[in-house]
Amino acid sequence: MAGGSTRLLDDLRRALEVAAGSSGWSVGRPVLADRLRVPVSRPAGARPALELVVEQRSPAAATGGYAEVGGFRLFYAAPRNAPLPPSDSVPVATLMDALVRWLRTSENALAALWTVRRKRGRGGGGAAPRGRSDPRTSRVLEPGYGLEREQILRVEFRCNQRCPFCFVRIRPHRPEWETIRRALDRATGDRPGANIVLSGGEPTLHPELLELVARIRARRPRRLVLQTNAVRLADAGFADRLHAAGVLIHFVSLHSHREETYDRITRTSGQFPKAIRGIRNLLAYADAAVTLNILVNRLNVRSLSGYVRFVGRLRGADGRPPGLFFTVMNDVGLARAPELAVPLETVAPALARAVALCAELGIRVDPFTGECAPPLCVLRDPAPYARKSEDGFRGALYVEPGAEFAPHRRVKRVECRTCRYDAVCVGVSGAYARRFGLEALKPFRGPRLSLHD
Numbered sequence: 001m002a003g004g005s006t007r008l009l010d011d012l013r014r015a016l017e018v019a020a021g022s023s024g025w026s027v028g029r030p031v032l033a034d035r036l037r038v039p040v041s042r043p044a045g046a047r048p049a050l051e052l053v054v055e056q057r058s059p060a061a062a063t064g065g066y067a068e069v070g071g072f073r074l075f076y077a078a079p080r081n082a083p084l085p086p087s088d089s090v091p092v093a094t095l096m097d098a099l100v101r102w103l104r105t106s107e108n109a110l111a112a113l114w115t116v117r118r119k120r121g122r123g124g125g126g127a128a129p130r131g132r133s134d135p136r137t138s139r140v141l142e143p144g145y146g147l148e149r150e151q152i153l154r155v156e157f158r159c160n161q162r163c164p165f166c167f168v169r170i171r172p173h174r175p176e177w178e179t180i181r182r183a184l185d186r187a188t189g190d191r192p193g194a195n196i197v198l199s200g201g202e203p204t205l206h207p208e209l210l211e212l213v214a215r216i217r218a219r220r221p222r223r224l225v226l227q228t229n230a231v232r233l234a235d236a237g238f239a240d241r242l243h244a245a246g247v248l249i250h251f252v253s254l255h256s257h258r259e260e261t262y263d264r265i266t267r268t269s270g271q272f273p274k275a276i277r278g279i280r281n282l283l284a285y286a287d288a289a290v291t292l293n294i295l296v297n298r299l300n301v302r303s304l305s306g307y308v309r310f311v312g313r314l315r316g317a318d319g320r321p322p323g324l325f326f327t328v329m330n331d332v333g334l335a336r337a338p339e340l341a342v343p344l345e346t347v348a349p350a351l352a353r354a355v356a357l358c359a360e361l362g363i364r365v366d367p368f369t370g371e372c373a374p375p376l377c378v379l380r381d382p383a384p385y386a387r388k389s390e391d392g393f394r395g396a397l398y399v400e401p402g403a404e405f406a407p408h409r410r411v412k413r414v415e416c417r418t419c420r421y422d423a424v425c426v427g428v429s430g431a432y433a434r435r436f437g438l439e440a441l442k443p444f445r446g447p448r449l450s451l452h453d
């Protein structure tokens with residue numbers, strides 16, 4: 001069996017080497033323990049920047065990842081303290097697709113190998129993977145802390161895209177009418193006018209979206225926002241019907257202006273032109289407001305200025321471009337797609353240039369708030385992007401070097417207490433701090449801003 005195991009893993013390595021081709025990336029020796037891991041590095045012999053992973057599925061284990069083949073789940077991850085590879089250069093999709101193809105023909109052999117190892121008690125214990133709770137949200141209603149008294153209503157858990165950093169548990173499920181009714185009761189019950197964000201998954205996949213909108217509008221919300229990727233809104237008739245139903249505020253995820261990067265981030269193909277057509281359809285309504293959300297990550301951070309110029313050319317009926325909302329991965333995103341993480345030292349100069357360009361081109365930039373906002377010190381002059389209201393963010397932990405904290409907590413340095421923007425800044429996620437540290441946070445001097453300034 002030892003010879004069979006070596007042959008099997010050698011086959012895998014060869015298949016991946018062929019896939020890597022002349023990309024400059026080198027495939028290391030596959031290691032079979034509780035999981036099958038294949039290190040990938042550049043140049044050959046350097047510390048691995050990425051690991052391709054195969055694990056046995058179990059009812060308790062997380063679902064999702066890049067693909068599932070038979071009894072196995074495939075995903076990729078960055079090892080702790082992995083070096084930052086150059087953007088757009090890791091042939092992840094090519095390697096993962098080669099891994100999928102290999103596993104389709106080797107599934108039985110791999111399963112047999114694992115069984116033998118388990119019986120012998122070798123290979124890191126050879127145990128089935130430990131169960132993990134899925135950190136993504138599956139709540140139908142949850143308070144957002146991006147906008148004042150915002151209530152996020154998830155009406156559809158299906159999605160036509162597969163962004164790896166998404167913090168919503170995508171699955172073939174849509175809540176019953178009764179569940180939505182109760183959620184709406186909670187969202188609007190004792191408030192004079194709630195801000196409802198109609199979200200998902202992808203809410204435009206809901207077959208009764210227009211009826212839903214009518215029911216929400218009957219509650220007289222102060223604002224009704226549609227959170228979407230706009231792909232379905234490429235259908236002008238559908239966009240018209242939604243507009244006529246009273247959906248006038250749109251928050252659209254558009255994570256790159258380059259089709260190839262867009263496809264890699266959303267793990268789709270052919271959707272980019274539709275998303276742009278959908279955005280143009282929305283911009284054509286004189287009474288509609290459109291904000292684009294870009295999550296800054298390893299694949300798009302170096303092209304942010306090009307993205308802003310692209311957005312500047314998307315003019316609405318009033319001649320103005322859509323607004324922009326810049327975000328970074330929260331703790332769930334960092335856990336699920338560590339290979340896309342970028343340190344703030346890389347984000348800050350790119351974002352500062354992008355925001356300055358927005359000012360030049362007349363593009364509105366929304367305040368940095370919410371659990372995916374970058375800390376304000378990524379900007380040289382964050383004053384215009386600090387939200388000052390009673391709903392400003394509170395509750396970050398101020399941590400000493402070496403302190404322990406949970407990945408989902410928002411954290412700041414102890415020195416942040418003296419920062420001018422402390423009261424209105426969300427800091428970073430604990431997951432970010434664990435991975436990259438807090439050295440990038442640079443307190444601003446000057447009188448502290450209060451939430452009510």
Ligand code: SF4
Nearest residue numbers: 377416419425442443
């Ligand atoms: S130093 Fe701290 S409080 Fe100040 S902007 Fe940065 S993270 Fe926020």
